[in-house]
Amino acid sequence: xxxxxxxxxxxxxxxxxxxxxxxxxxxxxxxxxxxxxxxxxxxxxxxxxxxxxxxxxxxxxxxxxxxxxxxxxxxxxxxxxxxxxxxxxxxxxxxxxxxxxxxxxxxxxxxxxxxxxxxxxxxxxxxxxxxxxxxxxxxxxxxxxxxxxxxxxxxxxxxxxxxxxxxxxxxxxxxxxxxxxxxxxxxxxxxxxxxxxxxxxxxxxxxxxxxxxxxxxxxxxxxxxxxxxxxxxxxxxxxxxxxxxxxxxxxxxxxxxxxxxxxxxxxxxxxxxxxxxxxxxxxxxxxxxx
Amino acid sequence: xxxxxxxxxxxxxxxxxxxxxxxxxxxxxxxxxxxxxxxxxxxxxxxxxxxxxxxxxxxxxxxxxxxxxxxxxxxxxxxxxxxxxxxxxxxxxxxxxxxxxxxxxxxxxxxxxxxxxxxxxxxxxxxxxxxxxxxxxxxxxxxxxxxxxxxxxxxxxxxxxxxxxxxxxxxxxxxxxxxxxxxxxxxxxxxxxxxxxxxxxxxxxxxxxxxxxxxxxxxxxxxxxxxxxxxxxxxxxxxxxxxxxxxxxxxxxxxxxxxxxxxxxxxxxxxxxxxxxxxxxxxxxxxxxxxxxxxxxxxxxxxxxxxxxxxxxxx
Numbered sequence: 382x383x384x385x386x387x388x389x390x391x392x393x394x395x396x397x398x399x400x401x402x403x404x405x406x407x408x409x410x411x412x413x414x415x416x417x418x419x420x421x422x423x424x425x426x427x428x429x430x431x432x433x434x435x436x437x438x439x440x441x442x443x444x445x446x447x448x449x450x451x452x453x454x455x456x457x458x459x460x461x462x463x464x465x466x467x468x469x470x471x472x473x474x475x476x477x478x479x480x481x482x483x484x485x486x487x488x489x490x491x492x493x494x495x496x497x498x499x500x501x502x503x504x505x506x507x508x509x510x511x512x513x514x515x516x517x518x519x520x521x522x523x524x525x526x527x528x529x530x531x532x533x534x535x536x537x538x539x540x541x542x543x544x545x546x547x548x549x550x551x552x553x554x555x556x557x558x559x560x561x562x563x564x565x566x567x568x569x570x571x572x573x574x575x576x577x578x579x580x581x582x583x584x585x586x587x588x589x590x591x592x593x594x595x596x597x598x599x600x601x602x603x604x605x606x607x608x609x610x611x612x613x614x615x616x617x618x619x620x621x622x623x624x625x626x627x628x629x630x631x632x633x634x635x636x637x638x639x640x641x642x643x644x645x646x647x648x649x650x651x652x653x654x655x656x657x658x659x660x661x662x663x664x665x666x667x668x669x670x671x
Numbered sequence: 672x673x674x675x676x677x678x679x680x681x682x683x684x685x686x687x688x689x690x691x692x693x694x695x696x697x698x699x700x701x702x703x704x705x706x707x708x709x710x711x712x713x714x715x716x717x718x719x720x721x722x723x724x725x726x727x728x729x730x731x732x733x734x735x736x737x738x739x740x741x742x743x744x745x746x747x748x749x750x751x752x753x754x755x756x757x758x759x760x761x762x763x764x765x766x767x768x769x770x771x772x773x774x775x776x777x778x779x780x781x782x783x784x785x786x787x788x789x790x791x792x793x794x795x796x797x798x799x800x801x802x803x804x805x806x807x808x809x810x811x812x813x814x815x816x817x818x819x820x821x822x823x824x825x826x827x828x829x830x831x832x833x834x835x836x837x838x839x840x841x842x843x844x845x846x847x848x849x850x851x852x853x854x855x856x857x858x859x860x861x862x863x864x865x866x867x868x869x870x871x872x873x874x875x876x877x878x879x880x881x882x883x884x885x886x887x888x889x890x891x892x893x894x895x896x897x898x899x900x901x902x903x904x905x906x907x908x909x910x911x912x913x914x915x916x917x918x919x920x921x922x923x924x925x926x927x928x929x930x931x932x933x934x935x936x937x938x939x940x941x942x943x944x945x946x947x948x949x950x951x952x953x954x955x956x957x958x959x960x961x962x963x964x965x966x967x968x969x970x971x972x973x974x975x976x977x978x979x980x981x982x983x984x985x986x
Contacts, residue, residue: 418780419780419783419784467964467968470968471964471967471968473967473971476779476780477724477779477780477783478967478971480724480726480779480780480783481724481916481920481963481967482963482964482967482968484726484913484960484963485960485961485962485963485964485967486960486964487960488913488956488957488959488960488963489957489960489961489964490960491953491956492952492953492954492956492957492960493953493957494953495952495953496951496952496953496954496957499952500952599953603909607784607787607788607791610784643799646795646799648795649792649795649796652788652791652792652795653792655784655785655788656771656785656788656789656792659772659775659777659781659784659785659788660771660772660774660775660777660785661775663775663777663781
C-alpha cells in the first residue's frame with residue numbers, strides 16, 4: 382500500500398497545483414457568474430498567456446515573476462477587447478452561440494500558436510527552477526511554493542476587489558440582476574467586458590506562477606480547460622469560495638490519482654468527477670439550485 | 672417530395688462520377704466531402720433538429736472506428752460484418768451518454784461539456800488499454816479486395832460513402848416529414864411546452880442521440896477502412912467533434928442540405944488556403960475557427976439561410 386512518506390509530499394504537491402487551478406477557475410467562474418456564459422476558450426487563452434511569459438523571458442530576459450505587471454494588464458486588455466468586439470457580438474442572446482464562438486476562438490488561438498511557434502514544448506530556465514523547499518520533511522520545488530502563495534495572494538486581492546470597489550459592486554449587481562443594474566444606470570456592456578477582462582487577468586497571473594515549474598505548447602490549454610470546468614461545477618457555477626475549494630480538491634485528486642493509477646489513467650479521475658457532478662449535483666457544493 | 676427527388680438526383684449524379692472522372696485527386700476530394708457530410712448529418716440530427724449541441728461526437732465516431740478495427744485485428748472478422756457491429760456499438764454509447772445526461776436534465780452548455788468529457792474519457796481509456804493498441808493505435812491488415820471492404824481504386828469507397836450519406840439524407844428528410852421529427856423539433860424549440868402537449872421529451876431526445884451516434888459510428892468505420900489506421904487521438908480527439916459540428920453550422924442547422932453545403936464550402940475553402948498558404952500546420956483549423964465565429968456572428972442560419980433570404984428578396 383501507499384507509504385505515508387510518498388502520500389504526504391504528493392498531497393502537498395496537489396495543494397500547490399490546486400492553488401493555481403483555483404486562480405484559473407476563479408477567472409472562469411467570474412465570467413460565468415456575471416455573463417452566464419461558459420468561456421470555452423479559457424484554456425487556449427491561458428496558453429497564450431503562458432507564451433507571453435515565455436517570450437518575455439526568452440527575448441527580454443524578464444523573470445516570470447517580474448512579468449506579472451506586464452501580463453496581468455495585458456491579458457485584461459485582451460479580455461476586454463474580446464468580449465466587446467468578438468464574443469459579445471456573436472451571442473445574439475443564445476448560450477449555444479457563445480459556446481460556439483468561444484470554441485471558434487479556441488481553434489483560432491491554438492492553431493495560430495501551432496502555426497507561429499510550432500508544436501515544440503518549451504520550458505524556461507530560472508536560477509530557482511531546480512531548487513526545493515523542505516516542508517515538514519517533504520521536498521517541494523521552490524516555484525511551486527511561490528505559485529501556492531502567489532495564487533492565494535492574487536485570489537485574496539481579487540476577492541477584496543469584488544467585495545469593496547465600486548466596480549466590484551457593479552459586477553455583483555449585474556451578476557445578480559441584469560435588468561435592475563441597467564435601470565440604476567450601470568453600463569452593463571462595460572461591466573461584461575470588465576468582468577471578462579478580469580477573468581483573463583487571473584490567467585495572466587496564473588501563467589506567471591505556472592511557467593517556472595511547467596511548460597508551454599499549443600495544446601497545453603486543453604488539459605486545463607476541462608480541469609477548470611470541473612472545479613467550477615464542483616464548487617458551484619459562479620461561487621468564488623467553491624472555486625477555491627474545488628481547486629484544492631482537484632489538485633489533490635490529480636496528484637494522488639496519478640500516484641495510484643499512473644500519469645495517463647490518473648487524469649480519468651478528474652473527468653469522472655466532472656461527469657458525476659454534472660449528472661448528480663449540477664449546482665455544485667456551494668451553488669444553490671435555481 | 673421535391674426534396675426527396677433532389678436528394679436522389681444528386682446522389683445519382685455522384686454515382687455516375689467515376690464513369691467520367693478517373694483522377695484520384697478529384698475522387699478523393701468527393702469522398703472526403705461526402706465523409707464530412709456524413710459526420711455533419713449525424714451531428715445535425717441531434718443538434719440541428721433536436722437542439723442538443725454535442726461537443727463530443729468523437730465518442731461515437733471513435734467507438735465505431737475501434738469496434739470495426741479491433742474486430743478485424745483481434746478476431747479476423749470480415750470488414751463488411753464489422754460495419755453494422757460498429758454502428759450498434761456507437762449507438763449503444765450514444766444511448767448510454769444520452770440516458771445519463773437527459774435523465775438528469777442536462778441542457779445547453781452543460782450537455783456540450785459532458786459530451787466533451789465523455790469523449791476525453793474514451794480517449795484516455797483507448798490510450799491506456801491493450802485491446803485498442805494503446806497510444807500506437809491499430810493497423811487494419813491489408814487485403815485489397817472488395818470482399819474485405821478494401822477497394823483497389825477510389826470508386827469503391829465512393830459508392831460506400833455515397834450510400835452512407837444517402838442514408839443520412841433520407842434520415843434528415845424523414846425528420847422533416849414525420850411525426851417523430853415534429854416531436855423532436857418541438858422539443859428543440861421549447862421542451863417544456865412540448866412536454867405539456869404530451870411529448871415524451873426524454874424518449875425523443877434519447878432516440879435522436881442513438882440515431883445520431885449510429886450514423887457517426889458508421890463514419891468511424893468508414894474512416895478505418897479508407898485510411899486503414901486508427902489511434903486514440905484520431906478517434907476520440909476534438910478534431911472529429913469539431914468537423915462534425917462545423918459543416919451544419921456553416922451550411923445551415925436543422926436543414927436537409929445544410930451538412931452537404933457546409934462540407935462542400937469548407938472543403939473548397941480548405942483547398943483554397945492550402946494553395947495560397949501551403950501545407951503549414953494549423954492554418955486550415957485556424958481558418959475553420961475564424962469561419963465558425965464569423966458564421967455565428969453574421970450568418971446564424973448558415974449559407975442555406977442566406978440563399979433562402981436572397982430567394983425571398985428576389986421578385
